[in-house]
Amino acid sequence: MSAAADDLWQVRRMRPRDVEAVVAIERESYSHPWSERIFRDCLRVGYWAWVIDRTGRSVAGYALASIAVGEAHLLNLCVAEHARGSGAAARLLETVIAQASAERAGELLLEVRPSNHAARRLYARYGFETRGRRPNYYPDRHGREDALLLSKVILI
Numbered sequence: 001m002s003a004a005a006d007d008l009w010q011v012r013r014m015r016p017r018d019v020e021a022v023v024a025i026e027r028e029s030y031s032h033p034w035s036e037r038i039f040r041d042c043l044r045v046g047y048w049a050w051v052i053d054r055t056g057r058s059v060a061g062y063a064l065a066s067i068a069v070g071e072a073h074l075l076n077l078c079v080a081e082h083a084r085g086s087g088a089a090a091r092l093l094e095t096v097i098a099q100a101s102a103e104r105a106g107e108l109l110l111e112v113r114p115s116n117h118a119a120r121r122l123y124a125r126y127g128f129e130t131r132g133r134r135p136n137y138y139p140d141r142h143g144r145e146d147a148l149l150l151s152k153v154i155l156i
């Protein structure tokens with residue numbers, strides 16, 4: 001698999017009318033998806049939110065992040081199953097990193113399931129390092145699963 005640049009991808013700000021498509025991707029992608037209300041609340045409070053699509057086509061993925069006291073936090077990054085393996089997540093992650101830099105965040109943090117090898121490889125490729133472990137962070141089919149806390153120093 002290669003995430004070589006696919007120049008047809010375009011990243012743009014998420015709008016309220018994107019939420020329905022975003023929620024459909026969320027539901028196909030996670031065992032414990034965010035509700036529509038969470039996405040609408042994120043937009044309402046002004047969290048960073050982007051979608052990615054190909055010109056004239058429907059939303060293929062999205063990223064949400066926030067910033068507080070100089071630390072940016074990636075809250076959700078997800079690509080529709082049919083669009084994976086074409087560099088969409090990489091494009092979204094680059095957008096988040098660029099925004100964190102523009103807003104002078106010292107670092108970008110995120111949580112990831114230890115079992116999520118695709119995501120972990122993506123983050124390693126972009127220079128994220130493991131900072132710690134959050135016990136029982138995620139719900140899973142058998143109870144709870146720890147999260148790995150990753151961080152990347154942001155160059156301003």
Ligand SMILES: CC(C)(COP(=O)(O)OP(=O)(O)OC[C@H]1O[C@@H](n2cnc3c(N)ncnc32)[C@H](O)[C@@H]1OP(=O)(O)O)[C@@H](O)C(=O)NCCC(=O)NCCS
Nearest residue numbers: 001002003078079084085086087088089090118119121122
């Ligand atoms: C993780 C996810 C966002 C990757 O999206 P994607 O668009 O397929 O990723 P890209 O095509 O941009 O790939 C970028 C890099 O990610 C890694 N990667 C992506 N999919 C992978 C897979 N199935 N196996 C291993 N590595 C993978 C690779 O390092 C890849 O770079 P490479 O192709 O040069 O090796 C996607 O699988 C997804 O949405 N999963 C469900 C939601 C989720 O788990 N989000 C992360 C929460 S922390």
